[in-house]
Amino acid sequence: MKIKKVEDSKTVMTELVLSSHVNGSGRLFGGQLMAWMDIAGAICARRHCQCTVVTASATDLNFYLPAVPNDLIVITSEIESVGNTSMKVRITVEVEEFSKRETRRKKTCSALFTYVAIDENGVKHTVPRLKK
Numbered sequence: 538m539k540i541k542k543v544e545d546s547k548t549v550m551t552e553l554v555l556s557s558h559v560n561g562s563g564r565l566f567g568g569q570l571m572a573w574m575d576i577a578g579a580i581c582a583r584r585h586c587q588c589t590v591v592t593a594s595a596t597d598l599n600f601y602l603p604a605v606p607n608d609l610i611v612i613t614s615e616i617e618s619v620g621n622t623s624m625k626v627r628i629t630v631e632v633e634e635f636s637k638r639e640t641r642r643k644k645t646c647s648a649l650f651t652y653v654a655i656d657e658n659g660v661k662h663t664v665p666r667l668k669k
């Protein structure tokens with residue numbers, strides 16, 4: 538059985554908040570952020586298992602700070618644990634408030650996503666062990 542490290546699949550994804558991403562209050566729409574988080578998490582899970590993955594769940598989702606147009610959103614995803622066919626991915630989101638000329642990053646959101654590995658026929662299959 539293959540063994541992989543957390544660093545082998547760690548993913549950092551940066552997005553720019555556009556006016557098309559905001560809700561009626563002018564803040565980044567939470568559903569848009571969750572879509573970006575799901576993509577960053579799926580890339581991390583795919584890098585770990587080297588195959589197609591599906592999202593099984595999103596839990597422990599918390600929004601701490603808003604983001605507005607011109608802010609940068611930095612999404613980091615790391616494998617937290619693996620089961621037989623599933624992978625839990627911890628996702629942390631930080632905001633760089635470019636709109637306020639602020640380059641320090643602040644934690645704006647976090648969540649735990651679970652992905653399941655499937656083969657080309659959609660059948661679940663085992664994933665590499667995780668070396669901590």
Ligand SMILES: CC(C)(COP(=O)(O)OP(=O)(O)OC[C@H]1O[C@@H](n2cnc3c(N)ncnc32)[C@H](O)[C@@H]1OP(=O)(O)O)[C@@H](O)C(=O)NCCC(=O)NCCS
Binds near residue numbers: 594623653
């Ligand atoms: C996720 C899915 C593959 C699980 O299939 P299933 O036959 O019910 O799977 P099982 O009960 O045998 O569980 C398989 C693994 O998934 C885990 N799992 C299943 N549902 C889960 C959930 N809601 N949350 C966390 N883990 C879950 C199980 O713990 C198990 O992990 P393990 O193999 O590491 O022990 C299936 O429900 C599915 O295809 N869901 C739709 C996925 C989808 O369309 N996502 C959105 C677009 S990608």
